[in-house]
Amino acid sequence: MRIIFPVYGDFLERDAQRFGVELLSSRGFSVEFWIFDPLFSSPDCASFNSQDLFAWDFVSPTLLTFYSLRDLQHALISVVPNDVIVDPYQILSLSLFSSIDIRCFYGSLFLSSIPHPPLPHILFDSLLGWISSPLRKSRFLLKRFVSPTFQYRPRPLDFALTSGTLSADKFRSSANSPPFLIKTHSFDYDNFLLRTQHSLLPVPDGPYAVFLDEFAPFHPDYERLNCVPQVSADQYYPRLNQFFDRLEDKLRLTVVIAAHPKSTYSPDFSPFGGRHVFRGLTLELIHSSVMVLLHSSTAVSYSVLYKKPLIFLDSTFYQHAWRRTISLFANELQSPLLSIDHPSPTIPVVECSPSSVLASYIARYIKEPGTPDRPIWDIFADAINCF
Numbered sequence: 001m002r003i004i005f006p007v008y009g010d011f012l013e014r015d016a017q018r019f020g021v022e023l024l025s026s027r028g029f030s031v032e033f034w035i036f037d038p039l040f041s042s043p044d045c046a047s048f049n050s051q052d053l054f055a056w057d058f059v060s061p062t063l064l065t066f067y068s069l070r071d072l073q074h075a076l077i078s079v080v081p082n083d084v085i086v087d088p089y090q091i092l093s094l095s096l097f098s099s100i101d102i103r104c105f106y107g108s109l110f111l112s113s114i115p116h117p118p119l120p121h122i123l124f125d126s127l128l129g130w131i132s133s134p135l136r137k138s139r140f141l142l143k144r145f146v147s148p149t150f151q152y153r154p155r156p157l158d159f160a161l162t163s164g165t166l167s168a169d170k171f172r173s174s175a176n177s178p179p180f181l182i183k184t185h186s187f188d189y190d191n192f193l194l195r196t197q198h199s200l201l202p203v204p205d206g207p208y209a210v211f212l213d214e215f216a217p218f219h220p221d222y223e224r225l226n227c228v229p230q231v232s233a234d235q236y237y238p239r240l241n242q243f244f245d246r247l248e249d250k251l252r253l254t255v256v257i258a259a260h261p262k263s264t265y266s267p268d269f270s271p272f273g274g275r276h277v278f279r280g281l282t283l284e285l286i287h288s289s290v291m292v293l294l295h296s297s298t299a300v301s302y303s304v305l306y307k308k309p310l311i312f313l314d315s316t317f318y319q320h321a322w323r324r325t326i327s328l329f330a331n332e333l334q335s336p337l338l339s340i341d342h343p344s345p346t347i348p349v350v351e352c353s354p355s356s357v358l359a360s361y362i363a364r365y366i367k368e369p370g371t372p373d374r375p376i377w378d379i380f381a382d383a384i385n386c387f
């Protein structure tokens with residue numbers, strides 16, 4: 001039986017690991033990733049090589065790259081009813097593929113739920129974005145709503161993997177609501193389970209606070225989605241470092257940086273005032289920290305699971321929609337929201353969120369009560385074998 005994952009856009013080895021390649025292979029499944037990037041890009045993608053995306057350190061799945069609809073149709077000929085397509089981004093629900101039949105189990109997942117503003121606020125933030133950058137926003141809307149390639153036509157789902165209660169509610173209320181929900185948990189909780197079963201990697205000595213980086217001025221999704229950056233580098237890093245200096249002086253600790261997975265920091269580009277920048281150690285850094293500093297990183301899940309005090313950082317220089325999201329996170333977890341614009345901000349006394357607040361956040365966004373403490377793809381494999 002094959003498990004097929006259609007993917008697109010800055011797909012990292014970390015993402016492949018999240019999709020349980022090793023575990024599914026050990027359970028007897030053949031894992032394939034179908035790469036759609038050339039189909040959505042310009043004609044000069046003819047030299048695109050999906051093997052270049054990865055430097056595998058584990059079991060390598062099959063990688064198929066599609067340059068045309070004919071390539072996809074040819075691949076689907078080989079699909080048999082026992083195969084399973086797990087479409088994380090519901091790529092095959094785009095109108096470009098609406099005429100293509102899928103003759104196997106077809107499902108999706110939503111395992112990274114975070115607080116979101118109500119629809120009126122989202123529309124208001126979109127209007128502000130249009131006013132601030134009309135040309136860029138118009139291009140995005142033309143691409144999203146006018147181009148036949150990117151119009152969304154819900155394809156019926158046979159199943160969906162969910163995490164917290166909001167994830168399950170999302171699928172129940174969707175136009176293509178699946179008949180079968182496989183209740184698992186978030187990707188971060190999967191990593192949390194794995195790391196608690198093994199010794200944690202070494203982290204800095206002495207008391208420290210960890211900042212959860214989001215690569216805010218340079219995130220590669222801005223270009224792919226034709227979005228305005230949340231903040232410019234000139235407005236971002238100096239104020240952030242000024243706040244870190246103040247915090248270190250007041251609390252007699254150091255601040256270390258948990259780099260975003262898609263960041264490109266290096267010895268030649270290290271904008272955090274000489275502070276240590278760690279990649280791939282976010283969970284470990286949070287585990288041993290005395291507090292966590294952040295904006296709206298989904299890695300806040302680790303902070304909740306390890307019951308760490310939080311300070312959410314805001315600035316008037318951030319895009320309005322991002323500021324709203326940061327505020328939502330702070331309210332949801334009843335934690336301080338601090339502006340870093342002032343040269344000498346008051347550092348609040350920070351305590352961990354109340355247990356009831358943490359339990360509510362876990363149930364809504366990370367894991368429903370009573371669901372198994374087992375890897376996502378182990379739960380999925382059991383469910384698929386029962387289909």
